[in-house]
Amino acid sequence: MDHAITTRLHSALAQINGLILGKKTQIELAVACLLARGHLLIEDVPGVGKTTLAHTLAATLGLAFQRVQFTSDMLPADLIGVSIYERPTGEFRFHPGPIFNQVILADEINRATPKTQSALLEAMEERQVTQDGVTRPLPDPFFVIATQNPAHQIGTFPLPESQLDRFLMRITLGYPDPAAERAMLMGEDRRELLQRLAPALTPSDLGALQAEVRKVHVAPALVDYLQALIHASRESAEFVNGLSPRAALGLLMVARAWALLAGRHAVLPDDIQAVFPGVATHRLLARGSNRPQPELVAKLLSDVAIP
Amino acid sequence: MREGEIQLNRANLASLIAVLALLIVPHGDHLPWWLIGVLGLLFSWRLFLISIQGRLPPSWLLLPFTVSLIIGVYVEFKTLFGRTGGVALLSVLIGLKLMETRGRRDALLLVFLGYFLVVTNFLFSQSFAMAVYLLLIVTVITALLVGWNSVGWNRLEGFSPLTHLVTAGKLLLQAVPLMVLLFVFFPRIEGPLWRLPQDRSSAKGGLADxxxxxxxxxxxxxxxxxxxxxxxxxxxxxxxxxxxxxxxxxxxxxxxxxxxxxxxxxxxxxxxxxxxxxxxxxxxxxxxxxxxxxxxxxxxxxxxxxxxxxxxxxxxxxxxxxxxxxxxxxxxxxxxxxxxxxxxxxxxxxxxxxxxxxxxxxxxxxxxxxxxxxxxxxxxxxxxxxxxxxxxxxxxxxxxxxxxxxxxxxxxxxxxxxxxxxxxxxxxxxxxxxxxxxxxxxxxxxxxxxxxxxxxxxxxxxxxxxxxxxxxxxxxxxxxxxxxxxxxxxxxxxxxxRVDANWLRGVRLGLDAAVNAWNQWIIGYTPDQQMKLLRQLGISNLASYQFVAWFLGMIMAMTLPLAAWLLWHLRGPNPPPEVKAWRSFCHKLEKAGVEVRPSEPPLALSQRACAALPEHAEAIATIIGQYLALRYLGEASAEGIVQLKQQIAAFKPRRT
Structure with missing residues (x-):
C-alpha cells in the first residue's frame, strides 16, 4: 500500500481525535467500521458528541454528510426523495432525499416508525433505492451512522434483532474523562472547528484503504479462534441467540480493518478481542432481560481459550 | 444463593423435588407420623412456590424451624445418628434445603444427597423389589444430571428426557464391571455396624404351632x-x-x-x-x-x-x-x-x-x-x-x-x-x-x-x-x-x-426366579462366602497390604485401559510445532510467576510479561514476535520454528 495513504490515514485519525477529545478507541472503532464498509450504531445519551463524531468523520474523510432527525411522523419519502411533476417539461423529476449522501447521521433512529426504519435499513443493505420503479444507486462509499437513546424508550420503536444485525458495530461514547472535558471546555468552539475542518483523505484514498482491508492476511489459526468465539456465543445459555454468519463475516472484516489501523498486515487474536464487543454486544441479547449486556460479552471473551 | 449463580428453571427443580420425594417415600415406614407430615408440607410448599413463582421463605424464619425440627428428631429417637435417627435427620435437612434451593449449587448438593438417600434405603430393605426401584431412581437422578450438564441448568428447550435417560443408562451400564468387582471383593462387614435389615416376613401366615x-x-x-x-x-x-x-x-x-x-x-x-x-x-x-x-x-x-x-x-x-x-x-x-x-x-x-x-x-x-x-x-x-x-x-x-x-x-x-x-x-x-x-x-x-x-x-x-x-x-x-x-x-x-395357564402367572414365575437369584447371589453373599472365594484366590487376610494392593490393582486394571482409550479418543488433533513450543514458553512464564490465561491474546500477554519480567523483556518480545509471525502472519517456515524453539530453550527466567 502507498505509504502516503497510511500517513494521511493517521493524520486523519489525529484530526478527529483533536476534535473529539478522549475517545481514541471509539474513534478508531468507528473508522475501522467505515473501512470495513459497515454501518455504525451509536447508542448513547444526548449531548456526548454523536453528531460531532459523525460530522467530523465525514468532513475529515472528505465525504458528503447529511444529518436526518428521525421522528414518528417521518415517511420513507422524506428520506429517499420524491418525484415531482414539473409543468415546464411535463415530466416527473426525482428530487433525491438526504439518503443520497456518503455519510448519513440517522439521529434517534428508534423514533421513526418501523416503515421508515426499514426503508433506511433496506437502503443500507442493498446500497441502492428504488423509487417509482427506477433503481438508483447510492453514493460510494455509503456509511450510515445511526444513534439511539437507550434511556428514553417511551414513544419509540426499538429496532428488532433482524435490523440490529444490519449494523456492523455498535459503540457507546460515554462521558469524557475530566481532563478531556476540561480541554474541551477551555478550547475553541467545536462548531467553528468543524467549519474549518479540511479533508485529510480523498475519496479515492478511502476506496484504496477499503480495498486494502480485504487484503489483510488471516491465518487459519485465527479463523479457528473466530469460530470458537462464534460457537461459544451459540452454545451459551446466557444469550437468546448466538452470532449470525453475517456477524462472523463482519467480525473478520472489522478485525482486518483494526489490524490495518494498527499498521499490521495480518490479524492477531488481539484485534479480534478489540473489536469483538463492538460487533457482538448488540447482537447478543441477554436471556431474560432481552437487552445487550456488555459484561456477558466480556465474560464470553474471557471464557474462550485462544487455540 | 450467591449473586450471578445460574438458577434452575421450574421444571428442572420440580423434577428434582419429585425424585427426592420418591426416595423418602420408602422411609415412610420407619419415620414418625409428625415427621412425615412435616416433610409432606415442606415438599408441597416448595412445589407450590414453584407453581406460583413465589418467594422463598426468609432465613430468619427457617432457622428456628430448623432448630425445632432437629430437636424434634432428637426427642423422638434419642439420637441424631444411627440408622433411623440418621435417616430422619437427613430427610428433615433435605426438606429444609429445598426451601432455599434456587440455583445450581444447591441443586447439585440435593442431587448428591439423593444418591446418599438411595444408600440409606438399603439399610432398611435389601429386597429385590427395592433394588429394582432404587436402580430406576438412580437412573433418573443421573439423567437429571446428564440433562443439566448437556443442555444447561436454566433452559428447557433441548431437554429430551428419553435421550438423557438412555445416556444415564449407558453410563450406569459402563459402571457395571466396577460395581461387580466392588461387590465381590470389597470387604464385607459383618453387622452390627448398623442393625442389619430384616425384610419383614412376607409370609403373614404360615404354619401355626x-x-x-x-x-x-x-x-x-x-x-x-x-x-x-x-x-x-x-x-x-x-x-x-x-x-x-x-x-x-x-x-x-x-x-x-x-x-x-x-x-x-x-x-x-x-x-x-x-x-x-x-x-x-x-x-x-x-x-x-x-x-x-x-x-x-x-x-x-x-x-x-x-x-x-x-x-x-x-x-x-x-x-x-x-x-x-x-x-x-x-x-x-x-x-x-x-x-x-x-x-x-x-x-x-x-x-x-x-x-x-x-x-x-x-x-x-x-x-x-x-x-x-x-x-x-x-x-x-x-x-x-x-x-x-x-x-x-x-x-x-x-x-x-x-x-x-x-x-x-x-x-x-x-x-x-x-x-x-x-x-x-x-x-x-x-x-x-x-x-x-x-x-x-x-x-x-x-x-x-x-x-x-x-x-x-x-x-x-x-x-x-x-x-x-x-x-x-x-x-x-x-x-x-x-x-x-x-x-x-x-x-x-x-x-x-391355580392351574389355568395365565400369562401373568408366567411373568410372576419369571419374577420369582429373579427374586430367588437375588436372594441367593446378592443377599446370600456373606462374609464367609467372600472369604472362601478369596482363599481360593490365595488371599487369606482382608486386612493385609497384599489384599489392598491386589484390590486396587484390579480396579486400576479395569479403569486405566478405559481412561487411556478415552484420552486417546478425546485428544484433539496434534498441535502444530509452533503451538507446542508456545506451550512450553507459557509453562516457563508460569513458573516465573506470570499467570497465563488461555483467553489472553499474545500481544496483551507480551505487555504483561514484559512488565512483570523487565530483565527478560527483550527475549519475551522476540519470542512472542516470532510466534505471531509463524502462527498468524503467514510466515511459517521450518527455520522459523527451529528459531522459535531455540529462543524458547534459551529463555530461562528466574523465579521472582
Whole structure:
C-alpha cells in the first residue's frame, strides 16, 4: 500500500481525535467500521458528541454528510426523495432525499416508525433505492451512522434483532474523562472547528484503504479462534441467540480493518478481542432481560481459550 | 444463593423435588407420623412456590424451624445418628434445603444427597423389589444430571428426557464391571455396624404351632412363598414331596398341639436307597422349626433334628435362611421307640363316642390291619375334600366322620389319628407342606403357603413310625398333582395356586426366579462366602497390604485401559510445532510467576510479561514476535520454528 495513504490515514485519525477529545478507541472503532464498509450504531445519551463524531468523520474523510432527525411522523419519502411533476417539461423529476449522501447521521433512529426504519435499513443493505420503479444507486462509499437513546424508550420503536444485525458495530461514547472535558471546555468552539475542518483523505484514498482491508492476511489459526468465539456465543445459555454468519463475516472484516489501523498486515487474536464487543454486544441479547449486556460479552471473551 | 449463580428453571427443580420425594417415600415406614407430615408440607410448599413463582421463605424464619425440627428428631429417637435417627435427620435437612434451593449449587448438593438417600434405603430393605426401584431412581437422578450438564441448568428447550435417560443408562451400564468387582471383593462387614435389615416376613401366615379347625384351609388362600428348593439331582415325584414341619401329639378335643421339644437325640432312622440332596431357602416365618423333606438324613447346618424327626432351628426364623440337607424318601424310623413317646401317642380326651365305637371294632385286628380298616372306612364313605369345610362343634370328630364328611387335610389327619389312638395304635399328626411347583424359569421348586398339609404317622411294631396320609385316600390328586387339581373348579384359590395357564402367572414365575437369584447371589453373599472365594484366590487376610494392593490393582486394571482409550479418543488433533513450543514458553512464564490465561491474546500477554519480567523483556518480545509471525502472519517456515524453539530453550527466567 502507498505509504502516503497510511500517513494521511493517521493524520486523519489525529484530526478527529483533536476534535473529539478522549475517545481514541471509539474513534478508531468507528473508522475501522467505515473501512470495513459497515454501518455504525451509536447508542448513547444526548449531548456526548454523536453528531460531532459523525460530522467530523465525514468532513475529515472528505465525504458528503447529511444529518436526518428521525421522528414518528417521518415517511420513507422524506428520506429517499420524491418525484415531482414539473409543468415546464411535463415530466416527473426525482428530487433525491438526504439518503443520497456518503455519510448519513440517522439521529434517534428508534423514533421513526418501523416503515421508515426499514426503508433506511433496506437502503443500507442493498446500497441502492428504488423509487417509482427506477433503481438508483447510492453514493460510494455509503456509511450510515445511526444513534439511539437507550434511556428514553417511551414513544419509540426499538429496532428488532433482524435490523440490529444490519449494523456492523455498535459503540457507546460515554462521558469524557475530566481532563478531556476540561480541554474541551477551555478550547475553541467545536462548531467553528468543524467549519474549518479540511479533508485529510480523498475519496479515492478511502476506496484504496477499503480495498486494502480485504487484503489483510488471516491465518487459519485465527479463523479457528473466530469460530470458537462464534460457537461459544451459540452454545451459551446466557444469550437468546448466538452470532449470525453475517456477524462472523463482519467480525473478520472489522478485525482486518483494526489490524490495518494498527499498521499490521495480518490479524492477531488481539484485534479480534478489540473489536469483538463492538460487533457482538448488540447482537447478543441477554436471556431474560432481552437487552445487550456488555459484561456477558466480556465474560464470553474471557471464557474462550485462544487455540 | 450467591449473586450471578445460574438458577434452575421450574421444571428442572420440580423434577428434582419429585425424585427426592420418591426416595423418602420408602422411609415412610420407619419415620414418625409428625415427621412425615412435616416433610409432606415442606415438599408441597416448595412445589407450590414453584407453581406460583413465589418467594422463598426468609432465613430468619427457617432457622428456628430448623432448630425445632432437629430437636424434634432428637426427642423422638434419642439420637441424631444411627440408622433411623440418621435417616430422619437427613430427610428433615433435605426438606429444609429445598426451601432455599434456587440455583445450581444447591441443586447439585440435593442431587448428591439423593444418591446418599438411595444408600440409606438399603439399610432398611435389601429386597429385590427395592433394588429394582432404587436402580430406576438412580437412573433418573443421573439423567437429571446428564440433562443439566448437556443442555444447561436454566433452559428447557433441548431437554429430551428419553435421550438423557438412555445416556444415564449407558453410563450406569459402563459402571457395571466396577460395581461387580466392588461387590465381590470389597470387604464385607459383618453387622452390627448398623442393625442389619430384616425384610419383614412376607409370609403373614404360615404354619401355626398348633392345628385347629380351619388353620390349614385358611392357608390354602395364600400364594405367599413358604420356601424354595433346589435339588442336586432329579426332582422326586410330587407324591413323595412331604415337607416335614411341626409334629402335633397333643389333642384337647379341638386343637392338636406340639409337646415342647426336649434335648433328646433324634429318632434312629435307617435310610433305604440313596439320599436326596437339596438346598432349601426358607422365608422367615417367626417360628423355630425348619422344613425338611421327610425324612432328614442329617442335621442342617443351622439347626438340629429333634426326637420327632423335626428339623429345628436354634431360634425363631426371623430372616431368610438357606441350608443344605439330604433326606431319605424311603426309611424306617423309630423302630425302637421310647415307651413314653408311644404312650403319649395314645392319649385322647373325652368325647366323640361314635368314633371310639368305630375304632373299638378294629381292636381285635393286628395293628397294621387296623390302619387298613380305617383307611377303608374313609374310602367307603362319601367323604369330600373341600377348601370350605363346615365348622364342626362339640364332638367335632364324630360330626365330621358321621355327619358332615366334608373336610380339608386337617380333618382327615386329625380324625385318622383319633381313630388310630382309639384303636390302640400310637399315632400323631405331622404338619408341613406337600408338593410344590417346579419353576421352569429357574429349575427350582416353589412351595407356597397353600401347599400346607397335615398327615398322620402311626407306629407299628417292627416297622417304626410310618406315614399314612388319609387325605390321599379321599383325594389322591391332592398328593399326586397338587391342591389345585384336587378341589372342585368352583372353589376359589389365589392366582398363583391355580392351574389355568395365565400369562401373568408366567411373568410372576419369571419374577420369582429373579427374586430367588437375588436372594441367593446378592443377599446370600456373606462374609464367609467372600472369604472362601478369596482363599481360593490365595488371599487369606482382608486386612493385609497384599489384599489392598491386589484390590486396587484390579480396579486400576479395569479403569486405566478405559481412561487411556478415552484420552486417546478425546485428544484433539496434534498441535502444530509452533503451538507446542508456545506451550512450553507459557509453562516457563508460569513458573516465573506470570499467570497465563488461555483467553489472553499474545500481544496483551507480551505487555504483561514484559512488565512483570523487565530483565527478560527483550527475549519475551522476540519470542512472542516470532510466534505471531509463524502462527498468524503467514510466515511459517521450518527455520522459523527451529528459531522459535531455540529462543524458547534459551529463555530461562528466574523465579521472582
Amino acid at each position: 398348633s392345628m385347629s379347625p380351619g388353620s390349614f384351609s385358611n392357608l390354602s388362600q395364600s400364594d405367599e412363598v413358604a420356601f424354595r428348593v433346589e435339588f442336586l439331582g432329579t426332582v422326586p415325584p410330587h407324591g413323595a414331596l412331604y415337607w416335614r414341619g411341626p409334629v402335633f401329639e397333643q389333642y384337647d378335643g379341638t386343637t392338636w398341639s406340639q409337646i415342647p421339644l426336649g434335648s433328646e437325640p433324634p429318632a434312629p432312622v435307617e435310610g433305604i436307597g440313596p439320599a436326596v440332596q437339596y438346598q432349601l431357602t426358607l422365608e422367615p416365618h417367626q417360628r423355630p422349626w425348619l422344613l425338611a423333606l421327610d425324612a432328614p438324613a442329617q442335621s442342617p447346618g443351622n439347626g438340629r433334628i429333634s426326637d420327632r424327626m423335626q428339623a429345628v432351628a436354634n431360634g425363631p426364623v426371623v430372616k431368610r435362611d438357606r441350608y443344605a440337607l439330604a433326606s431319605w424318601l424311603d426309611y424306617r424310623m423309630g423302630k425302637q421307640q421310647a415307651t413314653l413317646m408311644l404312650q403319649r401317642s395314645l392319649l385322647l380326651p373325652r368325647g366323640n363316642p361314635k368314633a371310639r365305637a368305630l375304632a373299638a371294632g378294629w381292636k381285635a385286628l393286628p395293628p397294621a390291619q387296623r390302619v387298613t380298616a380305617a383307611l377303608a372306612y374313609y374310602d367307603s364313605q362319601p367323604f369330600t375334600y373341600t377348601l370350605q369345610p363346615p365348622l364342626y362343634q362339640g364332638d367335632a370328630i364324630d360330626r365330621f366322620l358321621f355327619e358332615g364328611r366334608q373336610g380339608f387335610c386337617e380333618h382327615y389327619a386329625g380324625s385318622f389319628v383319633f381313630l388310630m389312638r382309639a384303636a390302640g395304635v400310637p399315632a400323631r399328626v405331622v404338619g408341613g407342606y406337600q408338593g410344590g411347583e417346579l419353576n421352569p424359569a429357574g429349575n427350582y421348586l416353589i412351595v407356597r403357603q397353600a401347599d400346607a398339609h397335615a398327615w398322620a404317622e402311626v407306629w407299628l411294631e417292627g416297622r417304626g413310625w410310618q406315614r399314612i396320609d388319609p387325605t390321599a385316600t379321599v383325594a389322591p390328586d391332592r398328593v399326586d398333582l397338587g391342591l389345585a387339581r384336587s378341589v372342585a373348579q368352583s372353589e376359589s384359590l389365589p392366582m398363583m395356586v
